[in-house]
Structures are given as structure tokens and as C-alpha cells.
Amino acid sequence: ILNVEQSPQSLHVQEGDSTNFTCSFPSSNFYALHWYRWETAKSPEALFVMTLNGDEKKKGRISATLNTKEGYSYLYIKGSQPEDSATYLCARNLANQAGTALIFGKGTTLSVSS
Amino acid sequence: NAGVTQTPKFQVLKTGQSMTLQCAQDMNHNSMYWYRQDPGMGLRLIYYSASEGTTDKGEVPNGYNVSRLNKREFSLRLESAAPSQTSVYFCASSEAIPMGGYTFGSGTRLTVV
Numbered sequence: 745i746l747n748v749e750q751s752p753q754s755l756h757v758q759e760g761d762s763t764n765f766t767c768s769f770p771s772s773n774f775y776a777l778h779w780y781r782w783e784t785a786k787s788p789e790a791l792f793v794m795t796l797n798g799d800e801k802k803k804g805r806i807s808a809t810l811n812t813k814e815g816y817s818y819l820y821i822k823g824s825q826p827e828d829s830a831t832y833l834c835a836r837n838l839a840n841q842a843g844t845a846l847i848f849g850k851g852t853t854l855s856v857s858s
Numbered sequence: 859n860a861g862v863t864q865t866p867k868f869q870v871l872k873t874g875q876s877m878t879l880q881c882a883q884d885m886n887h888n889s890m891y892w893y894r895q896d897p898g899m900g901l902r903l904i905y906y907s908a909s910e911g912t913t914d915k916g917e918v919p920n921g922y923n924v925s926r927l928n929k930r931e932f933s934l935r936l937e938s939a940a941p942s943q944t945s946v947y948f949c950a951s952s953e954a955i956p957m958g959g960y961t962f963g964s965g966t967r968l969t970v971v
Contacts, residue, residue: 845906
């Protein structure tokens with residue numbers, strides 16, 4: 745089973761700060777990289793799915809980039825707001841094919857103070 | 859509402875008891891998954907079913923069995939519960955090529971005493 749690493753484990757920022765997290769993963773047999781947002785007492789919600797080296801995705805103030813050759817992805821949040829407080833998970837497909845399951849990292853927990 | 863439904867939401871078992879966690883989705887998804895969430899461990903894959911009629915082991919399959927009853931339903935069974943299986947269990951579903959990501963259920967909180 746492959747290993748998906750996320751850093752930092754937790755992060756505390758002030759409202760208005762911009763921040764970023766890292767997800768690193770084995771680059772062999774890569775299929776897709778997913779980012780999820782997980783609020784306390786809720787279920788994880790999909791943010792982005794990226795498949796190609798150099799992919800960049802954006803949703804409002806949140807964006808992500810992908811480097812499949814070196815095996816990492818960055819998630820950026822611009823101008824953090826208290827409602828951005830959540831755990832952010834990244835995940836990679838188990839194998840290089842559709843229909844295989846996602847293996848998740850342990851997540852980065854973001855806390856934004858007003 | 860469309861989505862993934864898990865039952866029960868909460869359960870307390872005694873060591874050695876058995877139970878089945880139910881999961882059903884109404885989005886016509888091909889693939890379904892079971893994960894467990896433990897503090898500091900993120901989501902760990904127990905079993906998954908890429909399509910109706912197939913199941914595969916994940917990262918932590920020991921102590922569990924699964925059944926893909928039909929395209930909609932994917933159940934997880936604990937034959938002889940152990941305290942180490944105390945966890946929150948999440949079921950999820952997706953298209954075979956999940957470009958929209960997974961849809962998760964609301965979770966089952968299981969305590970084994």
C-alpha cells in the first residue's frame with residue numbers, strides 16, 4: 745500500500761493570512777490526486793481532482809497545483825477566513841487505473857482565528 | 859435527498875459480538891468503499907468494490923468482511939468485534955473514474971467495549 749504524506753499536521757493562522765499545505769506521494773503508477781475538505785462533525789467534501797502534471801485548479805480563494813514527476817501537490821488558501829477552518833485531506837489512487845480506491849494522507853488541520 | 863446513506867449512526871457492541879454496517883447509494887455509482895477514521899490516522903481503506911460483483915482488500919481489512927449486495931448496497935461485517943475496531947466508519951461511492959471525487963456517507967460511530 746502506498747504512502748501519502750501531508751505537512752504540516754496542523755496550522756493556525758489569523759484571518760486574512762494566506763497559507764499553503766503540501767501533499768507528497770509516490771509518483772509511480774499515478775492516476776489522479778484528490779483534495780478534500782473535512783469540517784468537524786461532517787463528511788469529507790471533494791475540492792479538486794487533478795490528473796496531469798502541471799494541473800492547476802481553483803475554487804474561489806482555494807487553489808491547488810500538481811507535480812506528478814516529483815510526486816507532490818500544493819493547496820493554497822488566499823486570505824483565510826474562519827469558515828476555512830477544517831481538515832484538508834489529499835489522496836491518491838491505489839493504482840494506475842480507474843476503479844481503484846483512494847489512499848488518503850492523515851490531513852492538515854487548519855484553524856483560522858478572527 | 860440523493861447521496862450515500864449509512865445505518866446505524868451509532869452502535870455499541872460487546873467484545874465478540876457481530877454486526878453489519880449498511881451502506882446504500884442512489885447515484886448509480888459503480889464503485890463503493892469502506893474507510894475507518896481514527897484520531898491522528900486520517901481515513902484508512904478497509905475494503906472497496908470497483909463494480910458490482912467485485913470486492914478488494916484495502917489497507918486494514920483484517921477482522922472485516924464485505925458484501926456488494928447489488929449496485930446500490932455495500933455492507934461491512936464485523937464477525938467478532940474487538941476493542942481495536944472502535945472507530946468511525948465511512949462509506950463512500952464514486953463513478954469508476956471519479957473526476958468529481960467521492961461522495962461520503964455521514965459515518966457510523968462504533969464503540970466496542
